[in-house]
Amino acid sequence: MSPRKSVVEAAATRTRIIERALTLGAVNGLEGLTIGHLATDLGMSKAGVIGHFGTKEALQLAVVDEAVERFRARVPGHALGARPGLERLSRAFEEWIAYMTEDEEHRGCFLTSVAMEYDERPGPIRDVILTALARWSDYVTAELDEAVTAGELPRDTDIPQLVFELGGIALAVQQAILLNHDPSAADRGRRAIRRILNKPTPQVLGS
Amino acid sequence: MSPRKSVVEAAATRTRIIERALTLGAVNGLEGLTIGHLATDLGMSKAGVIGHFGTKEALQLAVVDEAVERFRARVPGHALGARPGLERLSRAFEEWIAYMTEDEEHRGCFLTSVAMEYDERPGPIRDVILTALARWSDYVTAELDEAVTAGELPRDTDIPQLVFELGGIALAVQQAILLNHDPSAADRGRRAIRRILNKPTPQVLGS
């Protein structure tokens, strides 16, 4: 028997649940998560699991929140030390790719997967993801602005276009890793990003 | 009462089921499809629905097969008339983007969504998707080879890298349409592709 535990222990259990949910959700999707499966995996009862959140949706939101926090701590977090502009942005994408590639257990980017999963399902989960993605876009945009101001990029750079293309590369890396198990995914991603950031919208020839 | 119908009628019903499944599956995912929901939507019984396929997985496979067939008829299909190489490849991507963008009802590319959904779930569905994607990659690779041979691209072009980047752009278009409802998604995609195919791996400066 393990009846009501201390606040500290309860918080630790909550963390364990979210941790496990991040792993299971990466495989079966966030919607494919079930309280029963989660409980069995953790050696707990269903009531013990859901008691920490109230509803399945609240659990899902807690999982997404945790994923957002980890992404932020890791990707923009590790780029903080770099000089604003291209250097910081390169560092951030480098970090994102490393984050997606390194861990044999947690491969790919959870947020990216969930973003695709909920792209057609309105609701609070989709809203949280949209907010997180908008913040990331703002971040990338701000660094590109910085780069233009510092003269690292041409004054007529189409910044939203670059944001779009950089996002596409991250998606390509994710697919290459998860779907194709392509060991060169990280390299291809880095090369593509370097190419875009070094020679953007070459207005050299043509109109 | 609508008891056993003719072979023709049965085939028509089967098509109706798949058509509806393509719509529902685009929203809730292929795994989120339920026979009960499908039956209610079509005004049939569950047994009437599943009877055409046997199992849910067989139904899902039929849906994926149909999606693959539509993609092929539409995208490489409409590029058949174009000259091999860059012209045909541009036409194909142009067609893909149009296909994702045009229809208010069926937005995005079903196969792309399902590819993400099953990227971590081994089984026959994933296998079919992998095969379809491999065929598409081969197609793109062949046209790029053609382009190099014809002198449309530099002899030292890194073809797998281009395939990777072109795929990323398609993914970016899909996300911009479905998640962000970005009306400029198609334009951004076209511009990105034009940029890659016109000035690939600019070996001009540097080592």
Next chain:
DNA sequence: CCTACCGATCGGTAGG
């Protein structure tokens, strides 16, 4: 955090 339980829905079958 557990046992015991709820109504609803799941995929699927029997039989016509």
Next chain:
DNA sequence: CCTACCGATCGGTAGG
């Protein structure tokens, strides 16, 4: 292609 039904599992609650 339907009715009627099956065991299993879903999310969630009551009560301790």
